[in-house]
Structures are given as structure tokens and as C-alpha cells.
Amino acid sequence: MIDSKRVVAWTPYGRRRTYSILIRHLQRDVERGLVDEVWAYMNTDPQGQEDDIVYAHELAEQFPWFHLKHRPEGIPRHPGPKQRNTGYAFRHMTDPETVYLRFDDDVVYLHESAIENLVRARIEMPAPTAVFPIIINNAIVSHFLQACGKVPVEWGTVQPYCMDPMGWANGPFAVKLHELLLDHIERGRVEDLYLYQDFPIQPGTQFSVSCFASLGSMYAGLPDGPGVLVPDEEESWHTIHHPLATGAPNILRGNAIVSHFSFFPQHPFLNNTTLLDRYREIADKAVA
Template sequence: MAVIDGRRVIAWTPYGRRRTYSILIKYLQRDVERGLIDEVWAFMNTDPTGQEDDVAYAHELAEQHGWFKLKHRPEGINLGRLPKQRYTGLAYRYMTDPNSVYLRLDDDVVYLHDDAIANLVRARLEMPAPVAVFPVIFNNAICSHFLQACGKVPMEWGEVKPYCMDPTGWANGPFAVKLHELLLDHIERDAVEDLYLYQDFPLAPGTQFSVSCFASLGGTYAGLPKPGVLVPDEEESWHTIHQPLATGAPNIIRGDAIVSHWSFFPQKPFLDGSALLGRYREIAEKL
């Protein structure tokens, strides 16, 4: 069994897109084989029609790997006619083991630095008070703000304010292209650690933050009035606004754990028109 400091580590993803998840799974497999991750869960968040290839790929992975598990929306819960992104909060009903650390990753996280999982999980265990401990997520507006503050990302590309939907950091396609180029350059010359932040950064309770990747504790969900049931049920607002305000503890960005998140929808035309995803795929294929 893979453990870090005596705790099981379960990496999970609201799953929907083979195109990018086929890159992420290479990193998750690497870290399972290194003994850092115990299980990988795909919480199936797909449409009933039009995503047959995506669904088939997840089933293939489950057949190939004993550590890869499919999780489905709990039965008997009708949230009405909501976009599928709103169903991801239901996944936490599976995350009530107080001895496990749960590592959430968007299905378009396309890079995990060698030390990202170990550093993030150890930070999570050292700091039990925050609801969520985040890595430095490339292509996350608030992380871009701190990367600029630490001199890692040029201000000349456009200043990013500490707001999760900042017009530059969240919606500007050319800025996202430059960010990915910067990170890929560092990956390709084995210099990612040069992009570490000088310190961990706290996020004031109530600060909305894009939850593309974070570590949380099973005990957090086990201790809820109904174990695993988030109120409100939207996971981003629960983890970054509601629960930090309720506890008074800031969430934390860990300075020495780096991952890359591919795209927010306003950036998509610019990123999809580039060769950057192919570069990420080539790097992952060499693992």
C-alpha cells in the first residue's frame, strides 16, 4: 500500500475528457509506482450521449490497472437540470476515511512536477487547519498573481490581481500561452524548481479560488453533519468561501509544489490553436 507519513493518498478527478486526462494519467501512474498514491479515482461526470469515447477510455483504464477505480454519481439525487460541473460536489460522499488524504485534480491538469505530490501531501498533514492546501497551479489567476509578486512571471505580460476570474489571469488567451511556454521551457531544461515561490501564501477566508488541484483531509468530510455531504453542494464555493469563513482558517498555496492546468474556457481558442498540448503530451510519454 502506498502511503505518505502513514496516510493513504487517493488522487481523484471529476472525469470527462480523454484528450487531456490521457496526459494526466501518465503522472498519476508514475506516482502510484513510486509509492506516493494509493488509488486513483475517476468520478464519472460525463454526458449520457456524445462522450462515448471518453467513457470507454475510463473503463479501459479500470480494466488495465487495479489501482484505478470508477466512481459514479450517488443514486437517488436529483439536482435538477444543472450543468454537469455542478455535480462534482457529490463526489465527496466517497471521501470520509479519516486516515486518507484526498488529492483533487481537474481532468485537464497536464503536468505534475516530480516532487509535487509528496510536498503537497506533507504540507497538508503539517497544516491540519486549512480546508484546502493548493499547489502552485500554472494557469490559475491567483497563483499567477503570486508568481508575479515573486518575480517568476513578467508584469509586462499584463498584471494579474488576486482575483480568481481576473481578466488577465483567467480570461486572456495570449497570457495563458505565455505561461505555458514559460513552464514548458523550465520542464524541458529540468529547471522547474526555479519557479518555486519563496514561501507559502495564505488565502484570506472567503477568497474564491479555482480548485483545479488541492489536497484535503478525509476527516474534514467525515466530520460534517451528514458525512461527505457539502452544504452548499457546489465544491468550489464550499472549499474556498463557505467553509474557510466557517472555520476562520485560511487556505494555503504551497510554494514548492508545481502543477499545470491546461485551460479556462475563454482561453481555449488560443491554447487549442497552439502546439503546447502536444509538448505536454511528449513530456508525459517519456515518463
């Protein structure tokens, strides 16, 4: 718990390759008393992802704080891309006394202060739909990092657009971002990448939701039913529709850092590096 609020870290789960890194950081923060439960919302295909499914069940057997969550009973699988099924996950997140932390399953680094700082910001600022950390490899975050002099503009200028060609699709740029963070981690200087302040994200601005904090009290009081998002696409709801409905901007928190590994246009570049091995080594040391 943090400031008398339960903390649940959850992930739309699908990939053992990267989640096996994230879970080590989450285990560290469970053992530190910062996280109460970790949920894997199963968003896997029954064929072709057998190893991923087995791994999730192994974690559930190993750790009493790790739980598998599934699409709510009676809700058919979405006919579109399987990512659309994640919008149904919020029907599990209606405890008014809980802060929910969403992580993509390829978030591969959590700074040791990230969860505590993000949750405290979330509690202090109840109006935003979502409070985001500094997400390394997120286009809008990269824009703010450049504005604050943390990422060189010589690498390529990033505009404040979630699918900016440089910040979202450019593989060599993503490699440089990860190398920058890893250098700071290895030198013990991650805090040097903190932003000078929190930044509001204006209502209606689409933002890649690789990681954010939200409140169970918000989902509990939704007009179409507890946890029922309308529209049910989670990124659009959290960054466009609900902020426009409330008039409250989302917030980018300046003192919480996580790292998101890859958007699909970046895969060919990142998969030919040793970056994931370096992140895995750091994660293993987190619970050594």
C-alpha cells in the same frame, strides 16, 4: 502512502484528450508508492462522450489501482451545469486516514515532487479547508508568481481575483505561462518557479479549484452528514463557505507545481498551439 496516510488522487472526469496526459503522471506516482488509488468520478454525458467513457473503462480494466466512481445512489443529477454534480463526489471521501488530491481532468503536468510535497503540507497543516499547489494557469497563483518575480508583469498584471481578466480569460497570457513552464521543464529547472514561501488565501476568497489536497477526516465530520457539502457547489464550499465558517485560511504551497491547461475563454488560443503535444511527450517520458 505518505507519512502513514493513504493517498487517493481523484478527478471529476470527462475528457480523454487531456486526462490521457494526466494519468501518465499519476501512474508514475502510483508506481513510486506515493499514490494508493486513482479515482475517476464520472461526470460525462451518455451521448456525445462515448469515447471518453470507453477510455475510462479501459483504464479501470488495465490498472488495479484505477477505479470509477459515480454520483452516490439516490442523489439525482443536478439540474444545472454538469460541473455542479462534482459536489456530490465528496460523499466518497470520508476515510479519516486518507489525503484526497483533486485534479481537474485538464491538469497536464505534475512535477515529480508535487504530490509528496503537497501531501506533506496537508498533513502538517490540518486547519485549512484546502491546500493548493502552484497551479500554472490559475489567476490568483499568477498574481503571487508575479509578486515573487517569477512571471513578468510586462505580460499583463494579474490581480488576486480568481476570474481576473488577464489571469483567467486572456488566451495569449495563458500561452506565455505554458511556454514558461515548458521551458523550465525541458531545461530541468522547474524548481526555479517555486515561491519563496507558502501564502495564506484569506477566508472568503474564491479560488479556482483545479488542484488541491483535502482531508478525509474533515469530510467525515461534516454536520449534515459524511461528505455532504452545504452548499453543494464544491468551489464555493472549499474556498468561501467552509473557510469562513472555520476562520482558517486556505494555503498556497510554494514547493509543489502542477499545470492546468485551459479555462474556457482561453480555448481558442490554446487549441491552436502545439502546447498539448509538448505536455503529452513529457508525460509519456514520465513512465517510459
